[in-house]
Amino acid sequence: MGHDEVEGLVRSVSGNRIQLTQRDRTAAAVDFTPSTMVTELGPAKVTDVTPGSCVDVEAAAQGGPPGAPVTAQSVTISPSERGKCPPDAMAAAAETEAQKEEARIQASVEEDKRKIVAAAEQEIVAATRLARTELRAYVSELAVTLAEKRIQVSASTDQDLVRAFVDQLGKNGK
Secondary structure, three states: OOOOEEEEEEEEEEOOEEEEEEOOOOEEEEEOOOOOEEEOOOEOOHHHOOOOEEEEEEEOOOOOOOOOOEEEEEEEEEEOEOOEOOOOHHHHHHHHHHHHHHHHHHHHHHHHHHHHHHHHHHHHHHHHHHHHHHHHHHHHHHHHHHHHHHOOOOHHHHHHHHHHHHHHHHHHOO
């Protein structure tokens, strides 16, 4: 199978064939057919391919020996800069877009990280409050249990306390 894509600086045009120098400085030949689509950021014709212009050729499916001319399915023409073909504009745009997307993702990650830390801090504060409340309840319960163990009231002591209380009430009620 032949090349899928050929691009470079057009060196000559002869009939339905152009000779060009590719980015890697190797020579390539491209044949045009009546069905070859030629584009120059708008409609263009084979006659618009001139020496000094840059072309991006998408080859038609074909078989042939290496180095043989390819038949173009479509051609994109762009101007050269100082006798050289500039980097592929689509690749440059894709690279710029990828960098923007990477920055957007990084910002999103940082925002997510900030939210996770804030949520964790809130959970820690809530857990601390709950632990303190539970600790206070436990300490209170423990204090009451210890007080009950220390205060040993027998039935006779209990009766004496109730009589003294009733007597006290009786004296105050006069």
